[in-house]
Amino acid sequence: MAKKSVAQLTAQDVAGKRVLVRADFNVPLDDAGQITDDTRIRAALPTIQDLVSKGAKVILSSHFGRPKGKVVDSMRLTPVAERLSALLGKPVIKTDDCIGEAVKHQVDAMANGQVILLENVRFHSEEEANDPEFSKALAANADIYVNDAFGTAHRAHASTAGVTQYLSPSVAGYLIEKELQYLQAAIESPQRPLAAIVGGSKVSSKIVVIETLLDKVDKLFIGGGMIFTFYKARGLAVGSSLVEEDKLELAQALEAKAKEKGVELLLPTDVVVADKFAADANAKTVAVDAIPDGWMGLDIGPDSLKTFQEALKTCKSVIWNGPMGVFEFPQFAAGTEGVAKTLASLTPQGVTTIIGGGDSVAAVEQVGLADQMSHISTGGGASLELLEGKVLPGIAALDEA
Numbered sequence: 015m016a017k018k019s020v021a022q023l024t025a026q027d028v029a030g031k032r033v034l035v036r037a038d039f040n041v042p043l044d045d046a047g048q049i050t051d052d053t054r055i056r057a058a059l060p061t062i063q064d065l066v067s068k069g070a071k072v073i074l075s076s077h078f079g080r081p082k083g084k085v086v087d088s089m090r091l092t093p094v095a096e097r098l099s100a101l102l103g104k105p106v107i108k109t110d111d112c113i114g115e116a117v118k119h120q121v122d123a124m125a126n127g128q129v130i131l132l133e134n135v136r137f138h139s140e141e142e143a144n145d146p147e148f149s150k151a152l153a154a155n156a157d158i159y160v161n162d163a164f165g166t167a168h169r170a171h172a173s174t175a176g177v178t179q180y181l182s183p184s185v186a187g188y189l190i191e192k193e194l195q196y197l198q199a200a201i202e203s204p205q206r207p208l209a210a211i212v213g214g215s216k217v218s219s220k221i222v223v224i225e226t227l228l229d230k231v232d233k234l235f236i237g238g239g240m241i242f243t244f245y246k247a248r249g250l251a252v253g254s255s256l257v258e259e260d261k262l263e264l265a266q267a268l269e270a271k272a273k274e275k276g277v278e279l280l281l282p283t284d285v286v287v288a289d290k291f292a293a294d295a296n297a298k299t300v301a302v303d304a305i306p307d308g309w310m311g312l313d314i315g316p317d318s319l320k321t322f323q324e325a326l327k328t329c330k331s332v333i334w335n336g337p338m339g340v341f342e343f344p345q346f347a348a349g350t351e352g353v354a355k356t357l358a359s360l361t362p363q364g365v366t367t368i369i370g371g372g373d374s375v376a377a378v379e380q381v382g383l384a385d386q387m388s389h390i391s392t393g394g395g396a397s398l399e400l401l402e403g404k405v406l407p408g409i410a411a412l413d414e415a
């Protein structure tokens with residue numbers, strides 16, 4: 015069912031009101047703490063600018079990384095406030111916390127049209143627990159709620175779902191509307207063959223998505239840190255590669271389900287391994303059954319890339335989430351770049367190419383191919399869960415239109 019939109023809020027509705035806007039400012043940073051891709055920040059601007067122009071007091075909120083309920087200095091939202099300020103052309107004050115008395119004083123002092131950014135909501139463990147008291151504390155400094163955090167819409171957290179119990183109206187922002195409009199149409203009746211490419215490092219949350227994806231897709235490509243759990247489940251040695259020990263049985267079951275469903279499951283046959291996790295590591299390409307002890311797989315190998323590229327050319331729709339390797343280090347970027355180039359070449363041939371996820375989008379931006387894809391989604395896990403047919407809790411919680 016359609017959700018109420020920020021577009022339906024008039025200047026009369028919001029002028030002088032405190033509007034809590036949940037955005038997804040979980041952007042990639044380099045080692046020096048500099049933002050390497052600001053797609054997610056730019057994507058939130060239409061909602062922010064609309065509210066500013068209508069005279070609202072705009073209180074932005076976001077998570078950043080996975081600090082697990084503790085204050086982690088490297089996960090403060092300071093760089094985001096600076097970039098937002100530059101993009102909006104006006105100062106954006108960042109508070110030291112996201113709830114409490116000090117925040118209340120700062121909000122009370124806001125002028126109409128002013129923007130502040132609350133500190134990382136995940137510094138409180140109650141955020142991910144969707145704790146009602148924490149939701150109330152967030153709501154205490156606001157009158158109206160707008161959710162524009164598409165990338166976090168698959169999480170039922172306090173700032174994405176719980177807070178809607180205490181603020182009315184609770185509406186969708188322009189980014190969420192735009193993402194749903196595109197993705198629902200592409201996903202509900204896709205041109206087939208439909209393929210998903212899943213990679214990256216969030217193995218435990220993405221491997222569970224694969225189970226339902228197998229009911230939807232014709233081909234499934236697996237790369238990134240995900241592959242080693244499958245290899246280990248097959249009894250192969252994986253050196254010091256990323257492995258989720260408690261997902262080995264699941265990996266086996268997924269391979270069996272793919273066979274039973276007739277879904278073509280493509281896993282790399284060779285990998286680029288490194289003797290340490292660093293840009294200047296020693297690296298070599300080996301077959302997946304020959305990963306040396308103490309070495310870690312950081313990219314798919316050239317033979318696998320070729321196989322993936324050939325198989326992609328037979329697809330009519332492709333949704334990609336998660337890089338094929340540690341593309342931030344040039345010697346492990348070939349798999350990700352190769353897949354990006356193939357997808358970019360398929361879009362003009364009428365293939366629907368959808369890229370989702372903070373790092374996946376950054377990778378495609380890095381090679382200058384973002385504008386050659388059908389759709390760049392700000393959500394990786396969120397777009398995969400939509401493809402699975404799941405209801406996203408951050409959207410379900412909003413008022414009906």
Ligand SMILES: Nc1ncnc2c1ncn2[C@@H]1O[C@H](COP(=O)(O)OP(=O)(O)O)[C@@H](O)[C@H]1O
Nearest residue numbers: 214215216238239312339340371372373374394
């Ligand atoms: N083999 C690998 N081992 C460790 N990390 C990897 C591997 N392959 C990819 N990665 C890392 O995965 C990260 C992105 O993962 P993820 O957050 O799941 O993607 P997205 O943000 O696109 O959803 C990148 O920073 C990349 O370096």
Ligand SMILES: O=C(OP(=O)(O)O)[C@H](O)COP(=O)(O)O
Nearest residue numbers: 040165166371372393394395396
């Ligand atoms: O980066 C995100 O998701 P994504 O990597 O699936 O695109 C979102 O900000 C959600 O982060 P989370 O997966 O830590 O909940």
